[in-house]
Amino acid sequence: MTEIKLSARQLEIIEFVKANEPATGDQIAGSLNLTRATIRADLSILTMTGILDARPKVGYFYSGLDLNPTIYEDIRQLTVADIMTTPVFVTKETSIHDAIVTLFLEDTGSLYVVEATELIGIVSRKDLLKGALADTDKKATPIATIMTRMPNILTVTPADSALFAAQQLVIHQIDSLPVVEDKKAIGKVSKTRLVQLFVDTFKNE
Known part of the structure; x- marks a missing residue:
């Protein structure tokens, strides 16, 4: 197996965090004269x-671990198809009221709006909160009025790598990505699923 090597910038980040933990993202970026x-x-x-441990509202810590090439390679070889889960589907005619009920009954962060099997939109918790606060009849107003529509939705395919999906979630600061094949929504990749994957991977190691 070819050993995976960190980039020079990643090594610099590790050294800065070691010396300044907890280090915030802004502090790390500033030390490198780069943007967050x-x-x-x-x-x-x-x-x-x-290698780093991220704690919300605190910063990054050095975990004391060195890069394990075996674990990294195992993760790098995973595809979206290996880790995707089943989303909750609704139609564009679903009312805001029914969508809110469905969201909490299914304990999910977003609802995927489909027409037949084609993904046409997404409704997030934030969308539904805005819809709930609006001065409209929640039982009569369809979610089509508040959903984010295609093509303004970031998606991945089953063949994309799990690492690529994770990077997209982090870079774009979103909670989940629809998995789409031939315009058909067949799954989702969520931050929750990825966190569980990495926890299980390192725990088993």
Whole structure:
């Protein structure tokens, strides 16, 4: 197996965090004279491989782990098809009221709006909150009025790598990605699923 090597920038990030933990993303970016967006993918790789530990509203810590090429290679070879889960589907005629009920009954972060099997939109918790606060009849107003429509939705395919999907979630700061094949919604990749994957991987190691 070919050993996976970190980039020079990723090594610099590790050294800065070691010396300054907890280090925020802005502090790390500033030390490299780069923007936070530029190093976002680097930080996602370093946290997903277990080298850095990210704590919300605190910063990044050095975990004490070195890069394990075997684990990294195992993760790198995973595809979206290996990790995707089943989304909750609704139609564009579904009312805002019924969508809110469905969201909480299914304990999910978003609803995928389909026409036949084709993905035409997504409704998130934020969308539904805005819809609930609007001065409209929630039982009569369809979610088509508040959903994010294609083609303004970031998607992945079953053949994309799991690491690529994780990077897209981090870079675009979204909670899930629809998995689409021939315009048909066949699954989703969520932050929750990816976190569980990496926790299980390192726990088993």
